[in-house]
Amino acid sequence: MEEKLSPVEGFKRKSEGLRGNIEEQVEKVGLTGAVDEEAIQLMKFHGMYLQDDRDRRAERAEKKLERLYSFMIRLRLPGGVLTAAQWLATHDIAGAHTTGVIKITTRQTLQLHGIIKSEIKPTLKAFQQAKLDSIATCGDINRNVAAASHPLQSKLHAEIHGYAQILSEKLMPKTRSYYEIWLDEEQLIDKKEEVDPLYEDRYLPRKFKIGIAIPPNNDVDVLTNDIALIAIEKEGELLGFNLAIGGGLSQTHGNPDTYPRLATVIGFLPKGEPIMKGVYEVLTIQRDYGNRSDRKQARLKYTVDKLGINWWKEELERRMGFPLESQKVFEFQERKDYYGWHRGYNGLWYYTIFVENGRVTDEGTHLLKTALYEVAAFGTCGFRFTSNQNIILSEVEEKDKGLITTVLEKYGVIENTENAEPLRLNSMACVAFPTCPLALAEAQRYLPELLSKIIPLQHKHGIEKEDIILRMTGCPNGCARSVAAEIGFVGTALGRYNLHIGGDRAGERLNTKYRENLDEAAILDTLDGLFAIYSKHRLEKETFGDYVHRGGILKETA
Amino acid sequence: MLAEAQLATLHALVERSSEKELLWMSGYLAGLVANPEKLNGKIPVKEEEPFKEKKTATETITLLYGTETGNAKKAALKTATELRQAGLKVKPVAVEQYKTSQLEKETQLLVVISTQGEGEPPIAAKPFYDFLHEKNLDLNGLHFSVLALGSKAYPLYCQTGIDIEQRLLQLGAKITVPLQTCDEDFEPEAMLWTEKIMHYFTTKNNAKHQKLSIPEIAISTIAEKPGKKIFEGIIRANFTLNDTGSKRHTHHIEIESEEPFIYETGDAIGIVPENRPALVKKIIDLSGLKPNEAIAWKNESIPLETFLASKVNLLHLNQRKVKAYAALTQQDIPDMRMDFYDLLRIYPPREKIQEALQMLDGLTPRIYTLSSSFEAHGNQELHLTVLRTEFEKQEETSFGLCSAYLCEQAVGTKFSFFLHRQKNFRLPANPETPIIMIGPGTGIAPFRAFLSEREILGAAGKNWLFFGEENFITDFYYQTEIQNWQSMGLLEQVDLSFEKGTSHTKPVEQNILEQGARIWERIQEGGYVYVSGDKEPMSVKAEAALLEVISLHGNQSPDGAKDYLKQLAKENRYAKDVY
Numbered sequence A: 001m002e003e004k005l006s007p008v009e010g011f012k013r014k015s016e017g018l019r020g021n022i023e024e025q026v027e028k029v030g031l032t033g034a035v036d037e038e039a040i041q042l043m044k045f046h047g048m049y050l051q052d053d054r055d056r057r058a059e060r061a062e063k064k065l066e067r068l069y070s071f072m073i074r075l076r077l078p079g080g081v082l083t084a085a086q087w088l089a090t091h092d093i094a095g096a097h098t099t100g101v102i103k104i105t106t107r108q109t110l111q112l113h114g115i116i117k118s119e120i121k122p123t124l125k126a127f128q129q130a131k132l133d134s135i136a137t138c139g140d141i142n143r144n145v146a147a148a149s150h151p152l153q154s155k156l157h158a159e160i161h162g163y164a165q166i167l168s169e170k171l172m173p174k175t176r177s178y179y180e181i182w183l184d185e186e187q188l189i190d191k192k193e194e195v196d197p198l199y200e201d202r203y204l205p206r207k208f209k210i211g212i213a214i215p216p217n218n219d220v221d222v223l224t225n226d227i228a229l230i231a232i233e234k235e236g237e238l239l240g241f242n243l244a245i246g247g248g249l250s251q252t253h254g255n256p257d258t259y260p261r262l263a264t265v266i267g268f269l270p271k272g273e274p275i276m277k278g279v280y281e282v283l284t285i286q287r288d289y290g291n292r293s294d295r296k297q298a299r300l301k302y303t304v305d306k307l308g309i310n311w312w313k314e315e316l317e318r319r320m321g322f323p324l325e326s327q328k329v330f331e332f333q334e335r336k337d338y339y340g341w342h343r344g345y346n347g348l349w350y351y352t353i354f355v356e357n358g359r360v361t362d363e364g365t366h367l368l369k370t371a372l373y374e375v376a377a378f379g380t381c382g383f384r385f386t387s388n389q390n391i392i393l394s395e396v397e398e399k400d401k402g403l404i405t406t407v408l409e410k411y412g413v414i415e416n417t418e419n420a421e422p423l424r425l426n427s428m429a430c431v432a433f434p435t436c437p438l439a440l441a442e443a444q445r446y447l448p449e450l451l452s453k454i455i456p457l458q459h460k461h462g463i464e465k466e467d468i469i470l471r472m473t474g475c476p477n478g479c480a481r482s483v484a485a486e487i488g489f490v491g492t493a494l495g496r497y498n499l500h501i502g503g504d505r506a507g508e509r510l511n512t513k514y515r516e517n518l519d520e521a522a523i524l525d526t527l528d529g530l531f532a533i534y535s536k537h538r539l540e541k542e543t544f545g546d547y548v549h550r551g552g553i554l555k556e557t558a
Numbered sequence B: 001m002l003a004e005a006q007l008a009t010l011h012a013l014v015e016r017s018s019e020k021e022l023l024w025m026s027g028y029l030a031g032l033v034a035n036p037e038k039l040n041g042k043i044p045v046k047e048e049e050p051f052k053e054k055k056t057a058t059e060t061i062t063l064l065y066g067t068e069t070g071n072a073k074k075a076a077l078k079t080a081t082e083l084r085q086a087g088l089k090v091k092p093v094a095v096e097q098y099k100t101s102q103l104e105k106e107t108q109l110l111v112v113i114s115t116q117g118e119g120e121p122p123i124a125a126k127p128f129y130d131f132l133h134e135k136n137l138d139l140n141g142l143h144f145s146v147l148a149l150g151s152k153a154y155p156l157y158c159q160t161g162i163d164i165e166q167r168l169l170q171l172g173a174k175i176t177v178p179l180q181t182c183d184e185d186f187e188p189e190a191m192l193w194t195e196k197i198m199h200y201f202t203t204k205n206n207a208k209h210q211k212l213s214i215p216e217i218a219i220s221t222i223a224e225k226p227g228k229k230i231f232e233g234i235i236r237a238n239f240t241l242n243d244t245g246s247k248r249h250t251h252h253i254e255i256e257s258e259e260p261f262i263y264e265t266g267d268a269i270g271i272v273p274e275n276r277p278a279l280v281k282k283i284i285d286l287s288g289l290k291p292n293e294a295i296a297w298k299n300e301s302i303p304l305e306t307f308l309a310s311k312v313n314l315l316h317l318n319q320r321k322v323k324a325y326a327a328l329t330q331q332d333i334p335d336m337r338m339d340f341y342d343l344l345r346i347y348p349p350r351e352k353i354q355e356a357l358q359m360l361d362g363l364t365p366r367i368y369t370l371s372s373s374f375e376a377h378g379n380q381e382l383h384l385t386v387l388r389t390e391f392e393k394q395e396e397t398s399f400g401l402c403s404a405y406l407c408e409q410a411v412g413t414k415f416s417f418f419l420h421r422q423k424n425f426r427l428p429a430n431p432e433t434p435i436i437m438i439g440p441g442t443g444i445a446p447f448r449a450f451l452s453e454r455e456i457l458g459a460a461g462k463n464w465l466f467f468g469e470e471n472f473i474t475d476f477y478y479q480t481e482i483q484n485w486q487s488m489g490l491l492e493q494v495d496l497s498f499e500k501g502t503s504h505t506k507p508v509e510q511n512i513l514e515q516g517a518r519i520w521e522r523i524q525e526g527g528y529v530y531v532s533g534d535k536e537p538m539s540v541k542a543e544a545a546l547l548e549v550i551s552l553h554g555n556q557s558p559d560g561a562k563d564y565l566k567q568l569a570k571e572n573r574y575a576k577d578v579y
């Protein structure tokens, strides 16, 4: 631990409860719409990222204008649940202060982009009015807790969501700085009053994610989280959770010390106090042992591999004060959203809307944003977001179903959902250009178009009905979990992607890099070839991801 | 034989004159008839000769001056000093401070006035000018002379001075020394005029002992100077500084002068715009004339098309022109500004079309302050910062003639311009002197030039900029340059005023007030204060705020503050480039 701390560590420690220089940087009349590095890092903990419109960089530079800076705000929605009234508020806020597009993320929450510095406070105040906040949705801290989204699955659903909520709250930082800075709450005289036994003044070495799945559906892609909780039931009753640690997908091109990793199950903990304690102590161990000098080695996955599973189990048991039970048997079969109307175990109705790449907006005859606003205005349903970037209109009573259907029909939502091809319905792309500063290639703006060229290839080879999971990210950070897909595209440069293949359908096996730096023509050509072999040689019901392993295709990787 | 008016004048003159004066007059007139060449072919209409004995050497000469940028004031004060040294009693008064009720009581009046706009008086002189033209005064007892400042670059050269002389004559006043016009370099002509005035008073006061003599100084001892030197340039860059979504349309234009263009940082250039081909065509069609029909204008014969495109102003004719057109075509036309095309359309001139065309005024040049620095950008690269002027006309958005023309020109286009000196708008000679630059909107132009210059020269003086526009995000002109200047320490402070895109929406004047103590400190250190950009309301409000700052921090009465600022202006430490 002699190594020099990374600069972010310094910012955190002297921030006095994540206050730092944020207020000064945001309030100051400066020559820039940006804030400085310290404020950038600290504002993440408040759920905001400084970005700029990368499409406009060159043009603005020519005009002698600085980059078009703005902020992205990410909401804290444990389990991805929103009331209709909150949706209306979000819609209005998006209209007033942002680009207007509401983005559903791969972790079931909402992001608004394009909020200029002076609009941050009004935006957060408006969210507060709707009982929404963005605390700890970014930064080196526990993020939005993801949880299985469709109540169709199981009676456990509501209980699981209770855990998502409780965990989210319990693992929030204790500081009141969010309220002071953004909502003008009166300042605490003595900031020492805000003791934070979990995060202390250091927070975690890196971002931290928790997901909860209810087998057999793994729609939350639970093993990609730092902590994966797998609900274990017996005769419809929740017993507790298998606890898995060390998931994370990011890698850096050209840095072999970085790698994606699925979480390793280390045992089972009963529901209630034991599981809460277990999760909490995983965080304290990561807090104490995680790498704080190299942010590229700081995620839990590296701490787990560095110290070993056995060491982890022992240390965790020591800290919990009770032993881990051995893991219970479970089986994941799919990672799916159930599109259309379905009835939940509780007798209420649920409509899952396909939202391509999570972008809620009005386009052409598909007026999704308008439709959702009208539906929300009825107040007869709730809103849930899935880890596949879709929306579930939830808890609809039989009598209200008709009216909602009419509106969805009218604005082309039903058509867009029910006529979409299986490949499209099972695909995801991350944000990438123009807002993501890390993007190397396009993703959500490009994937729809690329799919329209891949789908004909499926038809050509008669595999168009297959639910192949295809994902694209603009860089190897893997925000749309591209390395956990049967077909993954990882951007390397504008118009170029590494092609990864061979993930399984349930999310228990990562894919493998197969070809590098393909342009569109090469992508289509390669897939054409792969589809041809697959359609010819696959076993019955064999998925694409499984076939490429069995068929030996991955032997000749890039 | 005499016209009625002339006869009446003669009778009045005879009535008021003594026997001795009448005798002298008869001799004078006889002499004139005998030696007309003595007058250089000019009949000295109403030019007063020193025969009024009532006047004494101690009478006070009132010297009124009307100025926009200070030249007329400078000339007037110089004249006053000279006359005083010659033992005359002179009272210089700024025309806006002059009690107009005094006018009928004056006996000796000198007027030094510049022309602005399109042949209009300086703003401060407008009330006096209007008073003179609207009131039916009796100025029979008044003797006067006018020094008119102007620029040959403008078609209505020295118009205000001319108007004032004409009007005073109409009201019965008498000329002592004929109107003296002067171009941008006004000093030599102003000096000549002063000498003539001096000569007039000395000969007048010694009249008893002197014979009639026409002033010895020839009317034109100063050689007729050629017009403005015209330069040719090629547009090398032309782009909008505003980002999409902005309400404004301000262009950064880079021009390469074909020959070295020697100027001082802070200067401007003048450009004579051309009328739009579509408008020219519409007018030709309406006129019933052929495009190549010859139009006689200013001793030239010009094809109609060229005449309309590049010689005369067709837009927004002033009331005077509209009245003249009404008289010419014998029609009732409301007293308002109008486009020539509309006049022709609504009030057809019929057979008077030629005359109607000939009465048009020449095209007025437009001035643009250079946003380049002579030291930093060299003698062939000129930069402009041009706002495309917009206004509502017949419920449609129209654009200013010259600014829109400039903003549209493609890279590679050639056009002509001339140098417009701004002698009073200069960086301090001492590179260490602090400067405060108040320049929202296109007012940034000379300050970009100043900062570029101070940067390249390594000037150590502190630089402070006040800038503002509509929207922080889209309208922060030269933002990255300003950011660089701030981070390298060249800009000590920048105060911004944007209406949108920021939570700080204080107007410029409020920023000035809030920074009062510091501004005062800089002034105390010998600092210079500049204001550039819109005259109204910006520069007026900025000036009011500066006065308040001086009054508050310098412990001055409001009048004291005004005097203080005047003194600064006199030392060129408070300078304006406003329009």
Ligand code: SRM
Residues within 6 Å of the ligand: A049, A051, A072, A074, A104, A105, A106, A107, A108, A109, A110, A111, A137, A143, A144, A207, A209, A221, A224, A247, A248, A249, A250, A251, A299, A358, A429, A430, A431, A432, A435, A436, A437, A438, A477, A478, A479, A480, A481
């Ligand atoms: C919005 C979202 C993608 C989407 O299209 O839905 C997203 C978007 C961004 N991610 Fe992510 N990540 C999102 C899910 C993920 C996931 C998937 C997941 O968690 O299930 C991953 C892979 C799993 C993991 O964490 O390993 C992921 C791994 C990253 C990383 C790599 C972290 C690492 O361990 O190195 C970064 C970069 C970083 O943190 O340095 C990153 C950073 C970013 C940033 C904030 C870029 C930045 O750091 O400035 C992206 C903002 C883009 C924009 O303009 O909105 N994002 N990010 C997802 C938001 C989830 C949420 O609601 O919180």
Ligand SMILES: Cc1cc2nc3c(=O)[nH]c(=O)nc-3n(C[C@H](O)[C@H](O)[C@H](O)COP(=O)(O)OP(=O)(O)OC[C@H]3O[C@@H](n4cnc5c(N)ncnc54)[C@H](O)[C@@H]3O)c2cc1C
Residues within 6 Å of the ligand: B268, B273, B315, B316, B339, B366, B367, B368, B369, B370, B385, B386, B387, B388, B389, B390, B391, B393, B399, B400, B401, B402, B403, B404, B442, B445, B577, B578, B579
């Ligand atoms: C010293 C000085 C420095 C200057 N520096 C700059 C500078 O750096 N940058 C800059 O952008 N400008 C500068 N200006 C202003 C510039 O000279 C012009 O006045 C300005 O560009 C407008 O000219 P224009 O030909 O585009 O508009 P014009 O056509 O002259 O129109 C001006 C106004 O007249 C009215 N008008 C014109 N035509 C009509 C019509 N047909 N009907 C009704 N109303 C009409 C409108 O109100 C219009 O806004 C400066 C001016 C001065 C005196």
Ligand SMILES: Cc1cc2nc3c(=O)[nH]c(=O)nc-3n(C[C@H](O)[C@H](O)[C@H](O)COP(=O)(O)O)c2cc1C
Residues within 6 Å of the ligand: B066, B067, B068, B069, B070, B071, B072, B073, B113, B114, B115, B116, B117, B118, B119, B120, B122, B149, B150, B151, B152, B154, B155, B156, B157, B158, B159, B183, B184, B186, B367
């Ligand atoms: C915007 C503008 C318009 C002008 N219009 C005229 C004009 O119509 N006729 C003219 O003779 N001079 C015109 N001039 C030239 C000025 O009269 C000349 O610069 C004079 O020296 C200014 O004197 P002042 O500083 O006392 O105002 C104009 C100058 C400017 C800046």
Ligand code: SF4
Residues within 6 Å of the ligand: A430, A431, A432, A433, A436, A437, A438, A439, A440, A443, A473, A474, A475, A476, A477, A478, A479, A480
């Ligand atoms: S995967 Fe890369 S490009 Fe895509 S959103 Fe995440 S960080 Fe940005």
